[in-house]
Amino acid sequence: MQTEKQIVESVKKGERKGQDELVSRFAAPVFAMIARQVPDIMDAQELLQDTFLKAFRYIGNFDGRQSSLSTWLCRIAYQQTIDFMKRHRPFTVSMEDSSVWQTDISDTELEAELSSGKEQRIEQLQAQMEQLPHEERMLLTLYYFDDRPLTEIAFITGIDAKALASRLYRIRKKLYKKLTAI
Numbered sequence: 001m002q003t004e005k006q007i008v009e010s011v012k013k014g015e016r017k018g019q020d021e022l023v024s025r026f027a028a029p030v031f032a033m034i035a036r037q038v039p040d041i042m043d044a045q046e047l048l049q050d051t052f053l054k055a056f057r058y059i060g061n062f063d064g065r066q067s068s069l070s071t072w073l074c075r076i077a078y079q080q081t082i083d084f085m086k087r088h089r090p091f092t093v094s095m096e097d098s099s100v101w102q103t104d105i106s107d108t109e110l111e112a113e114l115s116s117g118k119e120q121r122i123e124q125l126q127a128q129m130e131q132l133p134h135e136e137r138m139l140l141t142l143y144y145f146d147d148r149p150l151t152e153i154a155f156i157t158g159i160d161a162k163a164l165a166s167r168l169y170r171i172r173k174k175l176y177k178k179l180t181a182i
Helices: 004-012 016-035 039-056 070-088 098-102 107-114 120-129 134-145 150-157 163-181
Strands: none
Touching: 004 016, 004 070, 016 039, 016 070, 039 070, 070 134, 070 150, 120 134, 120 163, 134 150, 134 163, 150 163
């Protein structure tokens, strides 16, 4: 099995072996991230293909000191997916919805409410997530479903880690407000 550095060098040289290794090793997690955002499987597959084509083209920009290869690929996929969603998804209500800020709830209470394992609550939560703007939904996906640390999400999205933590809190607070209104 090749190291990430060997894969990168092989792809830089245009070697098929390196490209195949890159795709075989990272396609599944990158596709999973995309597919959670893009409901049509054909669109998700096309975005995956576009992600790897872009990665092959810009492999010279990869810096292993800034991120892992997986995180770098997710950054490309994130941008591809956000661009796609902007072109294909109707506009949704912004995160800055003023009624959200009228709810005063602690972080612990918020997490307890949103983490309830009850099947009905999970279905309600998924339905509410579908109504979020695509960038907010993607942040939740990266943090909760992909279980990525804030530092990786910050790299993927280009958002400062502190601002990201604050944004995630506001998104969760908005979800809480919507769930308690049900």
